[in-house]
Amino acid sequence: MAQAPTEFTANTLxxxxxxxxxxxxxxxxxxxxxIAGRGAGFTAEELCSDLPNVGRATVYRTIRLLxxxxxxxxxxxxNGNPRYLFTQATYHHHHAVCVSCxxxxxxxDSTVERLLKAVGTDLVGDIVGHRIELYVTCDRCTRRAEPHx
Amino acid sequence: MAQAPTEFTANTLxxxxxxxxxxxxxxxxxxxxxIAGRGAGFTAEELCSDLPNVGRATVYRTIRLLxxxxxxxxxxxxNGNPRYLFTQATYHHHHAVCVSCxxxxxxxDSTVERLLKAVGTDLVGDIVGHRIELYVTCDRCTRRAEPHx
DNA sequence: GTTGCTGCAAATCCTTTGCAAGGTT
DNA sequence: AACCTTGCAAAGGATTTGCAGCAAC
Numbered sequence: 429m430a431q432a433p434t435e436f437t438a439n440t441l442x443x444x445x446x447x448x449x450x451x452x453x454x455x456x457x458x459x460x461x462x463i464a465g466r467g468a469g470f471t472a473e474e475l476c477s478d479l480p481n482v483g484r485a486t487v488y489r490t491i492r493l494l495x496x497x498x499x500x501x502x503x504x505x506x507n508g509n510p511r512y513l514f515t516q517a518t519y520h521h522h523h524a525v526c527v528s529c530x531x532x533x534x535x536x537d538s539t540v541e542r543l544l545k546a547v548g549t550d551l552v553g554d555i556v557g558h559r560i561e562l563y564v565t566c567d568r569c570t571r572r573a574e575p576h577x
Numbered sequence: 578m579a580q581a582p583t584e585f586t587a588n589t590l591x592x593x594x595x596x597x598x599x600x601x602x603x604x605x606x607x608x609x610x611x612i613a614g615r616g617a618g619f620t621a622e623e624l625c626s627d628l629p630n631v632g633r634a635t636v637y638r639t640i641r642l643l644x645x646x647x648x649x650x651x652x653x654x655x656n657g658n659p660r661y662l663f664t665q666a667t668y669h670h671h672h673a674v675c676v677s678c679x680x681x682x683x684x685x686d687s688t689v690e691r692l693l694k695a696v697g698t699d700l701v702g703d704i705v706g707h708r709i710e711l712y713v714t715c716d717r718c719t720r721r722a723e724p725h726x
Numbered sequence: 727g728t729t730g731c732t733g734c735a736a737a738t739c740c741t742t743t744g745c746a747a748g749g750t751t
Numbered sequence: 752a753a754c755c756t757t758g759c760a761a762a763g764g765a766t767t768t769g770c771a772g773c774a775a776c
Contacts, residue, residue, distance in 0.1 A: 599755085599756095600754095600755060600756070602755085602756060602757080603757095604756080604757065604758090605756085631757090631758090632757060632758040632759070633758085633759095634757075634758060634759080634760095635756075635757060635758070638756085638757090
């Protein structure tokens with residue numbers, strides 16, 4: 429389960445931008461289409477090379493607008509590089525990223541929140557946020573390459 | 578509880594470097610002393626400005642050696658910038674970082690691991706790693722500045 | 727016609743690397 | 752003496768920004 433991410437359509441993304449007072453331009457439509465097609469998440473560089481006709485700056489600026497609009501989540505890979513994906517749920521959730529192909533699954537588990545409360549009592553201070561990211565090897569990648577050992 | 582981090586002494590750090598076949602040089606002693614004095618964790622830039630007499634490259638290289646030696650943990654702040662701190666425990670653990678002053682507490686909770694197993698059954702693929710970081714406002718910072726609302 | 731957007735290139739940030747000079751064993 | 756380290760400065764990768772021209776409203 430938890431396989432297919434919610435797919436925002438390019439039009440949904442554009443409508444959200446418009447709602448926030450931004451203009452619907454050609455480059456933005458192009459970027460929105462590209463993002464809409466990448467359900468598994470993407471990096472800024474990936475988008476840029478997918479869209480040689482759109483300036484890097486515009487790609488980055490559009491991503492930022494969408495992150496500000498809370499349509500995209502910015503998540504951090506272990507190496508510190510950011511990766512973006514749709515906010516699938518409006519509720520709080522976490523991510524499981526395939527370390528091999530970069531595909532992302534979202535998950536939510538009330539246990540997580542309960543756990544945090546429990547851990548919180550052992551800590552000095554108030555928990556104001558958290559980051560929980562799982563790194564996985566997805567089925568497809570597991571089959572493709574047999575890991576060492 | 579969980580307040581004071583394990584304090585590695587500069588000498589311990591140096592001994593570890595020596596054990597790994599590295600030379601004990603002046604700059605390394607200086608860096609080790611600076612790191613030993615920063616129980617709460619630090620960024621590379623902080624160390625560099627603390628040590629104007631040591632080249633940035635040397636600071637970065639020494640940090641890397643200590644991370645390789647597993648004496649330092651590299652943890653990611655929400656903004657993606659890395660922060661370093663002593664490995665307090667040899668066993669698996671997580672971090673709680675104060676978003677205000679950057680102080681770090683380590684914590685470990687077997688519940689975390691059990692939780693991950695449970696979540697894992699809902700995910701496609703094998704969990705090969707995870708990152709769990711809590712962002713807190715520590716007592717001291719809470720008292721200093723009353724947050725909005 | 728305003729005002730916002732684009733794209734290029736330059737700038738910035740953080741980290742790594744090349745290399746000659748100097749330190750350590 | 753041999754080899755590792757240092758530090759400077761330049762290189763690198765990723766993201767941001769300045770600015771003139773162009774497009775959307």
